Amino acid sequence: MEKTLDxxxxxxxxxxxxxxxGDGLLEAGRKNPNVVGLCADLIGSLKMGAFQKExxxxxxxxxxxxxxxxxxxxxxxxxxxxxxxxxxxxxxxGRVYDQIRQSIAYSGKNVKICASHAGLTLGEDGAxxxxxxxxxxxxxxxxxxxxxxxxxxxxxxxxxxxAEYEGPVYLRFGRPSxxxxxxxxxxxxxxxxxxxxxxxxxxxxxxxxxxxEAVVAEAILRSEGISAEVINIHTIKPLDEEAILDSVAKTGxxxxxxxxxxxxxxxxxxxxxxxxxxxxxxxxVGVNDSFGESGTPTELLEKYGLNAANIVAAAKKVLARx
Amino acid sequence: MEKKSIEQxxxxxxxxxxxxxxxxxxVQSGHPGASLGCxxxxxxxxxxxxxxxxxxxxxxxxxxxxxxxNGHISPVWYSVLSRSGYFSPEEMxxxxxxxxxxxGHPATEEGLPGxxxxxxxxxxxxxxxxxxxxxxxIDGDGSTVYVLMGDGEQEEGQVWEAAMYAAHWKVDNLxxxxxxxxxxxxxxxAEIMDLIDLRAKYESFGWEVIDxxxxxxxxxxVEGLEKAKxxxxxxxxxxxxxxxxxxxxxxxxxxxxxxxxxAPSDEQLANALGQLPETIGDF
Ligand SMILES: Cc1ncc(C[n+]2csc(CCOP(=O)(O)OP(=O)(O)O)c2C)c(N)n1
Ligand SMILES: [Mg+2]
Numbered sequence: 178m179e180k181t182l183d184x185x186x187x188x189x190x191x192x193x194x195x196x197x198x199g200d201g202l203l204e205a206g207r208k209n210p211n212v213v214g215l216c217a218d219l220i221g222s223l224k225m226g227a228f229q230k231e232x233x234x235x236x237x238x239x240x241x242x243x244x245x246x247x248x249x250x251x252x253x254x255x256x257x258x259x260x261x262x263x264x265x266x267x268x269x270x271g272r273v274y275d276q277i278r279q280s281i282a283y284s285g286k287n288v289k290i291c292a293s294h295a296g297l298t299l300g301e302d303g304a305x306x307x308x309x310x311x312x313x314x315x316x317x318x319x320x321x322x323x324x325x326x327x328x329x330x331x332x333x334x335x336x337x338x339x340a341e342y343e344g345p346v347y348l349r350f351g352r353p354s355x356x357x358x359x360x361x362x363x364x365x366x367x368x369x370x371x372x373x374x375x376x377x378x379x380x381x382x383x384x385x386x387x388x389x390e391a392v393v394a395e396a397i398l399r400s401e402g403i404s405a406e407v408i409n410i411h412t413i414k415p416l417d418e419e420a421i422l423d424s425v426a427k428t429g430x431x432x433x434x435x436x437x438x439x440x441x442x443x444x445x446x447x448x449x450x451x452x453x454x455x456x457x458x459x460x461x462v463g464v465n466d467s468f469g470e471s472g473t474p475t476e477l478l479e480k481y482g483l484n485a486a487n488i489v490a491a492a493k494k495v496l497a498r499x
Numbered sequence: 500m501e502k503k504s505i506e507q508x509x510x511x512x513x514x515x516x517x518x519x520x521x522x523x524x525x526v527q528s529g530h531p532g533a534s535l536g537c538x539x540x541x542x543x544x545x546x547x548x549x550x551x552x553x554x555x556x557x558x559x560x561x562x563x564x565x566x567x568x569n570g571h572i573s574p575v576w577y578s579v580l581s582r583s584g585y586f587s588p589e590e591m592x593x594x595x596x597x598x599x600x601x602x603g604h605p606a607t608e609e610g611l612p613g614x615x616x617x618x619x620x621x622x623x624x625x626x627x628x629x630x631x632x633x634x635x636x637i638d639g640d641g642s643t644v645y646v647l648m649g650d651g652e653q654e655e656g657q658v659w660e661a662a663m664y665a666a667h668w669k670v671d672n673l674x675x676x677x678x679x680x681x682x683x684x685x686x687x688x689a690e691i692m693d694l695i696d697l698r699a700k701y702e703s704f705g706w707e708v709i710d711x712x713x714x715x716x717x718x719x720x721v722e723g724l725e726k727a728k729x730x731x732x733x734x735x736x737x738x739x740x741x742x743x744x745x746x747x748x749x750x751x752x753x754x755x756x757x758x759x760x761x762a763p764s765d766e767q768l769a770n771a772l773g774q775l776p777e778t779i780g781d782f
Contacts, residue, residue: 218651218684218691238685240654240692241621267620301528301595303603305570305619468608472597480597 182396185374185407188356194386195293195350197329199224201336202261202291206232209259212340215250216263217243222352223263223293243268244276250288251280259287259340265299266292266349267308270315281345282318289339290315291348295325296436297464297481298386298474299352307469313441315347316414322367323414325349325435325443327388329357331411334365342367349385351436353474356389370417372424376406379492380424383434384410384443387462387483391434394488405492413443418450425457430495434462434488458498460491503546509717511582512542514779516748517772518578521781522594522601524768529595529603532758533649534575536680536743539720540647541579548724550642553584555612563642564631566616568624569649569678570604571760577601580613581782588782622655624648625675629665629736632673643731647676651683654692659704665736666705673736674727679714680745682756697740707735714743749774 206212206228214228214236229236239246243264250260262269269292270277281288297307316323322344326332332350339346373388374395383391388409395405406424410417425431431451433444444461451457464481478484503511515538523529545551549563556562567576574594581588586600593599600611604619616627628646635642652658665673677697685691694700701708707730711723720741727739745759746752749771763771 216685218654220685222684238691241651241683242654242656242692244656272620301526301603303595303619304606304608305602305604305617470597470609471595471599471601471603476597 182393182400184392184396186358186392188358190357191354192329192357193352193354194326194329194332195222195352196224197326197332198291198293198336198348198350199227201333203227203231205337205340206235209340211257211259213237213253213258213260214263215239215246215260217241217246217268219264222265223291225263244273247273247276247288248280251284251286254286254288259289261289261291263291263293265306266295266311267306270311270347271308274314278318282320285320286345287343289346289348293350294352295349296351296385297469297477297483298436300474300477301471303471304468309436309438309464309469310441311349312413312435312437312443316441316446320345321414322346322412323349324367324412325385326411327385327409328355328359330359330361330363331365334363335411338365338367351386353386355386358389358392368412368415368417370420371409371411372406372420373409374405374407376404376428378404378428379496380406380408380428380431381434381488381492382408382410382421382431382443382447384413385436387434387436390483390485391488393485394492397485397489398492403492403496410443413446416446416450421447421450422454425451425455430458430499432460432462432488432491432495436483437463439463439465458495460495462487462491505718505721508542508546508721510778511546512538512717513775514777515542515575515578515582516775517777517781518591519574520749520763520768520771522574522577522591523762525592526595527762529574529762530571530760531574531763532682532745532752532756532760533569533678533680534572535749535752536715536745536747537572537575537647537678538748539715539717540676540741541575543717543720543724544645545579545583547721548728549645555585557615559615560638561640561642564615564644566624566628566631566644566646567605567618568646569621569652570618573601573603573605576605582779585613586611591782621649621652622657625658625661628675629661629670629673632670633668635672643672643674643728645674645676647678649683650677650679650681650688650694650697651691653677653694653697662701662704662706669734670736671732671734674731674739675736676739676741678743679740680743682745682759684756684759686756701738705735706738707733708738708740710740710742712742714741715747
């Protein structure tokens with residue numbers, strides 16, 4: 178399907194976004210001697226091995242003890258260190274929510290919580306590991322910045338950018354090999370939405386892996402005479418409300434797309450912004466109040482309604498509601 | 500069920516190891532290492548020690564209960580459950596595939612018989628087992644509750660909250676086992692986070708502790724579980740430190756963390772199966 182489509186963005190290579198994190202962390206470590214790495218027995222999965230090798234004196238294996246890791250990280254900031262914690266998204270959030278809430282967010286500590294294997298696309302490990310609630314949990318915390326980049330290049334750029342930003346950050350990325358379609362030299366601006374494709378009929382706000390699905394959906398819609406605008410919301414908090422309102426002022430309706438529950442996700446953030454300033458119809462592409470399960474990433478995106486075809490269907494539905 | 504001889508149990512174990520490898524290979528994902536290392540334990544438990552009914556009822560009243568805290572070793576549990584009659588061995592073919600009851604990590608959501616709680620996020624299983632054991636005590640149900648954990652899993656703080664609680668509340672109908680394979684994902688536990696002396700730790704928490712030094716020798720495993728049973732009911736929770744080798748039974752997988760969560764290739768599978776006689780019949 179993708180081959181015959183006239184895509185506005187293309188890719189020649191696929192890579193996992195977690196590798197973007199690993200490579201970005203290494204670069205951040207070279208730039209700033211205060212950058213410190215911590216990992217809870219998942220160095221390989223988080224791609225933190227290169228950082229560990231180059232900076233052994235700034236890397237700490239915590240064992241399988243995520244709550245302790247969050248506390249250690251909070252403590253390290255007091256002397257000016259910039260700790261990057263690494264574990265799966267589930268164990269980076271739900272597992273340690275109160276440790277993050279009290280010792281990091283409420284205490285205003287400069288910890289970078291880096292979370293791999295987010296969403297359904299981790300695949301076969303199944304629902305115990307497939308967190309779909311993490312964005313909601315993390316964005317509810319005052320002071321917390323929430324970032325969900327879309328590909329290897331954007332994840333790498335975001336990792337470098339958050340090292341330079343002062344304050345707690347939740348950085349969410351994933352396991353599967355995914356198209357690389359953004360600029361390797363991009364400058365990542367926290368909180369600044371990126372209008373990737375201009376359109377007039379409907380706006381698709383997408384985050385994470387589903388940005389690629391949105392790019393594919395735009396081409397399908399265009400081939401059917403529908404003009405979709407695609408906006409990459411890599412930063413879910415703080416939300417670029419201006420970009421959202423400007424776009425919907427033009428298109429009059431929106432689709433949100435994310436690898437997350439409807440509840441608490443990007444969709445809710447967009448809908449809240451629109452409801453408060455410029456009510457307009459919104460359709461959600463996301464998981465509707467269910468847990469995930471084992472399967473391949475492609476199968477899961479299809480079964481749970483998260484692929485380009487679902488974005489196309491949601492766009493048509495929301496257009497009819499205008 | 501008729502009591503099985505050690506030889507018969509060993510023969511079941513060979514089939515279980517084949518099942519583990521074939522499941523993980525078919526979907527090219529899953530955790531063979533500690534599944535193979537814990538095979539004697541699971542076979543001894545389900546085919547010899549446990550008073551259980553494969554006509555599964557969640558409440559398990561009057562039955563011994565087993566909880567798997569280190570849920571990633573689901574392949575060995577699924578094999579033993581199906582081979583002891585909880586569901587058809589053919590269903591192993593669906594392991595980790597879409598729409599399966601055999602989820603990557605054990606779950607109750609799809610209703611797989613034999614599973615009473617989801618696990619996979621480490622460190623939680625012993626608390627649940629303690630709760631189930633206490634519920635049995637409240638009811639005057641004299642059966643025993645078993646739980647298995649990993650050794651790396653001991654690094655989770657919740658394990659020690661549970662350890663303290665179990666001794667305080669004299670949960671002496673609990674037999675916990677630790678798969679002491681001295682390995683975790685990133686390497687040997689001694690290098691990742693040194694557990695130092697688990698016997699001393701649990702003893703100081705008020706537990707009765709035994710060592711099963713040959714956790715891959717069926718006779719020793721059965722004797723260890725019998726000894727643990729004989730020590731239960733005396734006011735203390737019982738800890739069985741099960742010394743195993745990760746990957747036991749397959750020469751190129753044994754004794755390393757490298758096979759913690761990696762699937763064998765076609766060639767490796769053929770090689771491994773050549774070391775393990777098919778005794779009951781492949782699914
Ligand atoms: C809370 C939590 N943190 C991290 C993980 C990822 N993980 C799965 S298995 C494992 C290693 C467990 O070590 P051990 O208990 O010794 O099991 P073994 O490797 O011997 O099978 C880790 C870190 C997890 N499943 N749950
Ligand atoms: Mg281990």
